Amino acid sequence: MxxxxxxxxxxxxxxxxxxxxxxxxxxxxxxxxxxxxxxxxxxxxxxxxxxxxxxxxxxxxxxxxxxxxxxxxxxxxxxxxxxxxxxxxxxxxxxxxxxxxxxxxxxxxxxxxxxxxxxxxxxxxxxxxxxxxxxxxxxxxxxxxxxxxxxxxxQVYNLFADTDALKAAGINPPTADAPWTWDDLEANAKKLTKGGGVYGFAAGLKSPTAAVMSSSLSFDGTFFSGDEAKPDINITDKEMEVPNRLKAMLDAKTMAPNSTSLSASDVLPGFFGKKYALVLAGNYVEAQIEEKAPKGFNWTMLPLLKGTNQNQASGxxxxxxxxxxxxxxxxxxxxxxxxxxxxxxxxxxxxxxxxxxxxxxxxxxxxxxxxxxxxxxLDAGPKLVDAPWAKADKFPQWKSEVATPAYQEFLAGKIDAATLKQRLTDGWKKASS
Incomplete structure (x- = not known):
């Protein structure tokens, strides 16, 4: 849960x-x-x-x-x-x-x-x-x-890393002054993918909307503009950066394919079992890792991923x-x-x-x-920004009835990017009419 x-x-x-x-x-x-x-x-x-x-x-x-x-x-x-x-x-x-x-x-x-x-x-x-x-x-x-x-x-969405796996692959962890970009994540996920069920990266994407939209702010993807209660929706290339990158890693098989059916907590057994070295999840998962990680498992949280910035939603x-x-x-x-x-x-x-x-x-x-x-x-606090969708009257309805199933189908390869954009846009117009 x-x-x-x-x-x-x-x-x-x-x-x-x-x-x-x-x-x-x-x-x-x-x-x-x-x-x-x-x-x-x-x-x-x-x-x-x-x-x-x-x-x-x-x-x-x-x-x-x-x-x-x-x-x-x-x-x-x-x-x-x-x-x-x-x-x-x-x-x-x-x-x-x-x-x-x-x-x-x-x-x-x-x-x-x-x-x-x-x-x-x-x-x-x-x-x-x-x-x-x-x-x-x-x-x-x-x-x-x-x-x-x-x-x-x-909370923020950040990467959790198996530090022993990174060291074995010759990958230096990012620092606060030099955080990984999404390009870095893709490149390192490829290096860490070994085959035989061992993937470089995994994420709990069973309910992907919150993570995708919050992370999209790092590419200046705001989704909504105008009146706070009844904003207009605009899905541009900026809003598509994160879902497109996640889909690309799924297609390249550098991201665990079962990510689309797992919650953030469900990802942890594979993380502990060396099935994937990097996990994207809400930082609250730290408490569960602290409690459940096997003895000798070395791990750390990494700085927020960078797009054009490191912003995430303040919620x-x-x-x-x-x-x-x-x-x-x-x-x-x-x-x-x-x-x-x-x-x-x-x-x-x-x-x-x-x-x-x-x-x-x-x-x-x-x-x-x-x-x-x-x-x-903890230094990520100043990077939390007010999300344009947070105060929209119909956002909860749109999120559960439109966005979540649309993102799920896109990441599972059932619809393409153009259809995803259309579903999100039309769904909002219908919900807010």
Whole structure:
């Protein structure tokens, strides 16, 4: 299972959100941000989809330490299935029963924010927290001028390398100052391909859209332009660079053919078994490699691949406050506490992801200095950019119903590049009409 929750697919339950209309309860810009009376004890509900044991432990420790220091504002930590967050929130918002504090991700915020279910946190943000997060990341959580969530941790798609295999092939690993280009990847995948089921490269492309589109930003492939909610689509050569390169490596048999049917986690047994020396995956896979790699297996994470740049999509996990919450001020205070450098560093290390605050990133970098390439991955934070598709109303529907099956068929050789471009374009026009 991909550790990133499957929020982006709309299901029939989404109709509940659309028919329910905007909420009219307390909270939100211009509403009372706290209804606490003097001396009243406040209880805040906090729903989190953290499920990796180290991250659950870190989350519980943050809640416990907050509760110990704030006897009058207690936080109730509720664990949520990471694969049901979106649908559960749809039901909760419609039923006016959403938690005060919501763990979600940036790509899931636009619809909820535009329907009026999330508080605008802009007026409540502490100045030091605002300054601690890059502006490009804030853009990814700002919907129609309103801050819909506070970013916490983020992932990038990078290469994992079997360092012994690279050394045996006479290949020097890239450095932060001299990252591999996609051309370098193709050339080195060829050198590392031995035949007999041993391929130079593999990737988990069972659900390829997120990885392809995020990586396409490194070739200035933006896909969409214009109005954030209802943008126009334009599939040019820039947007086709990454899928064409992946298809070329599949055709050249320097990339494992079963990549098209594997998730990122499914790729790991072959990586450990020396079936492929390079793997492209979300950097969260680091936690699984750390846990499951056989003794003596030497590996590292490599710098982000370079096209014309090294940009990737900023799609961080987030903490939001329900507009219906009667205690928005106190909820924001807890979120600021959660994002304190030492706390966020624990969350990031538990999930093997990048903390979006510069202060937490400095702690993680110090803790993991020289370990499995963490230095260069943590330096990728400034390369995260606001993706033009992140706030489009119909993007989740288009992604699941059009883009993913189209990319799957293209990579499997069932349709050609021209058909892929046409499918993506026509599918968007139909979805957004």
């Amino acid at each position: 991909n550790r990133r929750p499957a929020f982006l697919a709309f299901t029939s339950v989404a109709a509940v959100l659309l028919t329910a209309g905007c909420v009219s309860g307390s909270g939100g810009s211009g509403d009372s941000q706290s209804s606490a009376k003097p001396g009243e004890k406040i209880k805040l509900s906090f729903a989190s989809y953290a499920f990796q044991d180290p991250t659950v432990k870190a989350t519980q420790e943050i809640v416990d330490s907050w509760n110990a220091a704030h006897p009058d504002v207690q936080v109730d930590y509720q664990k949520v299935d990471p694969n049901s967050v979106h649908d559960k929130l749809v039901t909760q918002f419609a039923g006016n029963s959403a938690p005060d504090i919501i763990h979600d991700e940036a790509a899931d915020l636009a619809g909820f924010s535009r329907q009026g279910y999330l508080a605008d946190l802009g007026p409540l943000l502490p100045a030091d927290l605002k300054a601690d997060v890059p502006e490009s990341v804030w853009k990814s959580v700002t919907i129609d001028g309103k801050v819909a969530g506070v970013p916490t941790i983020a 961080p996990q987030t903490l939001s406050v329900a507009r219906q919450s009667k205690h928005q001020k106190e909820a924001m205070e807890f979120i600021a506490y959660y994002d304190k450098a030492e706390n966020l560093a624990k969350i990031a290390q538990g999930d093997a992801l990048i903390p979006v605050t510069t202060s937490a990133a400095a702690i993680v970098k110090q803790n993991l200095a020289g370990k499995h390439g963490w230095d260069v991955v």
